[in-house]
Amino acid sequence: MSVSPASATAWPTPAALADEIAALLLDPAVTVPPRLVQPLPGGGSLFVMPAHDARVAITKLITYTPANVGSAWPSIQGDVVVFDVAGGQRLAVLDGPTVTARRTAAVSLLAARLLAPRTDGPLLIVGAGVQGRAHLHAFAQGLGVREVWVTSRSSASARALADEAGALGLVARVVADADAALADCPLVVTATPASGVVLRGQLPDHSFIAAVGAFTPQMVELDAALCRHVARVGEVVIDTPEALHEAGDLLLAGVPMDGLLTLADVVRQGGGRRRGPVLFKSCGWAGWDLALARAVAGMGSPITP
Template identity: 60%
Template sequence: MPATSEWLDAAATAARLPYPALLQALREVLRDPSVQVPARSVQALPGGASLFLMPAFDARLAIAKLITYTPANAGTGRPAIQGDVVVFDIATGERRLVLDGPTVTARRTAAVSALAARTLAAVPEGPLLIVGAGAQGRSHLEAFADTLPLREVRIASRGAEGAQALAALARERGLRADVVSDPDAQLAHCPLVVTATPADAVVLSSRARGDAFIAAVGAFTPRMRELSADLCQQCAEGGGVWLDSEDARHEAGDLMQAGLPLEDFPTLAALLEGTARPRGSGPVLFKSCGWGGWDLAAARAAVVQA
């Protein structure tokens, strides 16, 4: 291993990616014309698992994210996402960093949601409803608590132990936190919503508040979904639907199964550039499917923090 290379575990990777710095890195990636993100490769594996290879590069760094996604690990104590993000220096060809893949995925996804919420959420103090108490539920709690004036969180999960643990973490951060059994019933009370489930079934189908911001991150293939067609349609006809990247036009199962025109929906980049603007009223849906550029942003942030 070259002397300049570091191999970081989950804790060390998280320490290199504080959310305020990560949000700034996301903005910078979207403004950088040197950023290139080739199409990711997804290989189906026996038993329903998948192998993902996601490259990206800019003028200084090149990364390759290699992860497995194993839905059958849900509830077993083993993470659904495992793997690494390898960071190379383009000028020398040397490997600079090896980051923990699940940590990068969780933190950059939550940071993207928080970045969208900072612009689109009408009531950023919450209450925040989190559906799903796994790695993405935790990262979204942390990202929203670190970057929004959040005061209260409500947590729904199929696993009671995980929900209670996430509620305890929220209380440690000074937030009011409750575990709830019916997430649909909470839509009338929560203007901030995050769905971060394995996306093997619809978890929200009631109508959202008129001032709601919903970040749906669990479904990232055409066959997956967390939101009902009616809820997606309500957002499309109300405050609007926003995509995390152009790739979501081919991957957002919630929207595709609702029969919505994905080609019409603006991206986060358009929002931040000001070329597309939020509508005045109705619930807003931010649909996130993941993009290699977000992993590049995390790599850049990790290098800077070093």
């Protein structure tokens, strides 16, 4: 089967996908080799990301082209190919950018469920692109957030995302100053191209930030002082051990990386109240793509080639 972005009924809900991600993190059959990142001429990268469990094997093959930001072409393009382990046959070809958006938002949703001191919102979304939209839907459907504040370097994009939130029945507003909004928004998502710092304000103790835009050692969304502050008075959690050498926000801030909890650690612990503000740093992992492939395969979608 081939599942396209428009095939809404073929995709799991954010809540169901978050549950599948939690289950995957407890599955001893899951194997995820290191991803291959091949630099391309012009500043782009080719990502090859395999993973498998006892039933399903996947390879995610995508390009990341930073120069496409703001153009007619998306910055992430490619596919996720899904295979049956027992018979070796191809089961599905999934749209890569849609997989990336949906699984990243579901990972953030799972982290917020387990780590956020407060989950009632308002939710502040910094960056109104594909990931901002995916997180809007995930947090609205999965946490029941009823109010969303949006800020973006593009006022038109911010307005469009706020309008989409309104169409979902949420109270929505566009704000110009993300730092000033931190005092009123206990839930924060930064989902930008990570070409520079977008958040540097003071965090209240009830804050939860999911930072998803930066996924290489050179990329950054968060001010170094903000990261060090959370590490000192709150808690920093990373999505996987690979983030220890990929999380530019933390590495460039000089945050001590030894002893940081991963999302798998938190799932095994069952979550629980954290001390002070929480920063969840997400860099991506083929295991998240495998979780979505498992969920799609389990839905028995009738879509055929």
